[in-house]
Amino acid sequence: MRAAIRLAEKGMETNSGGPFGAVVVKNGEIIAEGFNRVTSDNDPTAHAEIIAIREACKKLGTFQLDDCEIYTSCEPCPMCLGAIYWARPKKVYYACHREDAAAASFDDQFIYDELDLKIEDRKIEFVNLIRDEGLPLFEKWKAKMDKTEY
Amino acid sequence: MRAAIRLAEKGMETNSGGPFGAVVVKNGEIIAEGFNRVTSDNDPTAHAEIIAIREACKKLGTFQLDDCEIYTSCEPCPMCLGAIYWARPKKVYYACHREDAAAASFDDQFIYDELDLKIEDRKIEFVNLIRDEGLPLFEKWKAKMDKTEY
Numbered sequence: 001m002r003a004a005i006r007l008a009e010k011g012m013e014t015n016s017g018g019p020f021g022a023v024v025v026k027n028g029e030i031i032a033e034g035f036n037r038v039t040s041d042n043d044p045t046a047h048a049e050i051i052a053i054r055e056a057c058k059k060l061g062t063f064q065l066d067d068c069e070i071y072t073s074c075e076p077c078p079m080c081l082g083a084i085y086w087a088r089p090k091k092v093y094y095a096c097h098r099e100d101a102a103a104a105s106f107d108d109q110f111i112y113d114e115l116d117l118k119i120e121d122r123k124i125e126f127v128n129l130i131r132d133e134g135l136p137l138f139e140k141w142k143a144k145m146d147k148t149e150y
Numbered sequence: 151m152r153a154a155i156r157l158a159e160k161g162m163e164t165n166s167g168g169p170f171g172a173v174v175v176k177n178g179e180i181i182a183e184g185f186n187r188v189t190s191d192n193d194p195t196a197h198a199e200i201i202a203i204r205e206a207c208k209k210l211g212t213f214q215l216d217d218c219e220i221y222t223s224c225e226p227c228p229m230c231l232g233a234i235y236w237a238r239p240k241k242v243y244y245a246c247h248r249e250d251a252a253a254a255s256f257d258d259q260f261i262y263d264e265l266d267l268k269i270e271d272r273k274i275e276f277v278n279l280i281r282d283e284g285l286p287l288f289e290k291w292k293a294k295m296d297k298t299e300y
Contacts, residue, residue, distance in 0.1 A: 001279045008287050015296065019287040039298040044213045044236040045200050054193055063194045073284045075276075078265060079232025084274065085261045086194040086229060091275045095284030104288040105299065111235045115228060115265060124234065125241045126225075129151045134223045134245030137158050137169040138254040146165065148189040149255065 001071045001093055003030060007048065008073040011035030018106060022048035022072040024056035024065065024089070031068070032056035048072060049080035053087045063150055065089040074101050077108040078115055086150075151221045151243055153180060157198065158223040161185030168256060172198035172222040174206035174215065174239070181218070182206035198222060199230035203237045213300055215239040224251050227258040228265055236300075 007021025017036030024032040034051030038044055049072050057063055065087040074096040076084060084092060102109035119126045141147065157171025167186030174182040184201030188194055199222050207213055215237040224246040226234060234242060252259035269276045291297065 002283065005280075005284050005287065008284070009290075012287065012291060012294070012297075015298065017298075017300065019291045038213050038236075038300050042207050042211055042213045043204055044207060044215075044300070045195070045204055045233050050195050054195055057192050057194060061192055063188050063192045065194075071279075073287065075269070077232055077236075079229050079236060081265060082227055082229025082232055082261055083195050085257065085264060086188075086227075089274065091277065093277045093279045095279055095281050096288065097278075097281065100281075100285060100288055104291050107235065111232055112265070114235060115231060115262070119225070124239065127241065127243045128247075129221075129243045129245055130155075131245050131247065131250075133152070134155050134158070135250060137155065137162065137223065138246065138250055140159075141162060141169045141254050144162065147162075148165065148167075150167070150188050150194070 001073075001095055003033070004048075004071045004073045005095060007033055007035040011037065011048070014040075016040040017046065019104075020048040020072070020074055022052040022070060024052050025069045025071060026056075026060075026065075026067060031059055045079065047077065047080050049076050050083050053083055057087065063087075069093065074098070075108075077101070077106075078111045151223075151245055153183070154198075154221045154223045155245060157183055157185040161187065161198070164190075166190040167196065169254075170198040170222070170224055172202040172220060174202050175219045175221060176206075176210075176215075176217060181209055195229065197227065197230050199226050200233050203233055207237065213237075219243065224248070225258075227251075227256075228261045 032055035182205035
């Protein structure tokens with residue numbers, strides 16, 4: 001965890017982005033690191049956890065982090081939490097709470113609240129269109145013989 | 151939306167990943183495209199919306215998608231929804247519902263359910279560690295004079 005916190009500090013001090021760091025650990029060894037690079041990379045998805053997960057998967061040659069642990073300097077935002085569920089590590093350690101991030105003007109808590117709202121009540125408008133034309137894709141997927149499930 | 155659905159189909163047919171596509175539109179023009187590449191890229195974060203958002207931001211040289219609209223072939227998963235909130239487009243159009251994705255064996259609904267649970271009740275274990283050592287970073291952030299807020 002101290003490595004994750006050091007990365008968070010490094011990212012902030014180099015003006016890469018906010019004060020967030022994360023590492024992925026496998027068999028007691030750090031296999032990937034990340035710190036927030038949203039503003040330096042012009043990439044709103046470049047959160048510490050996303051960067052560390054992508055690097056770890058690249059290194060392991062897999063899209064799953066079985067038997068890995070993630071250490072992050074702050075409770076993951078909904079985007080990173082989603083990424084963690086897709087990557088499926090066995091455990092996550094975090095230092096600060098989402099409320100700590102919110103108190104420093106980060107949107108984490110706001111986004112958690114929005115996710116809980118019905119789609120029609122959200123701040124960003126979500127509009128449903130031509131579902132009937134999208135649905136057949138899922139039928140094709142279900143019937144597909146050579147697919148890799150994830 | 152039909153462009154997003156066509157991308158979804160293309161991604162599935164080329165065995166890049168699941169049947170999901172997205173485009174980012176600005177001033178009536180498609181400025182970025184994405185389709186799911188999770189399994190081909192070994193990247194659990196390579197969802198259609200994430201790829202399209204990253205490409206759009208790169209093209210615009212910004213970490214915000216003001217005045218942009220996102221068209222996605224399926225209601226975003228929590229990761230992508232989080233990414234959308236960080237990118238802040240003005241509107242999102244979607245074709246299929248999250249339940250349609252779940253019916254085709256995608257974890258979207260499961261992850262939405264997990265996010266609603268208390269952190270101690272989740273399937274992936276979350277453990278809090280040395281918050282006191284992480285907290286000073288947020289104080290430094292708040293006091294930082296040359297930061298770029300996002």
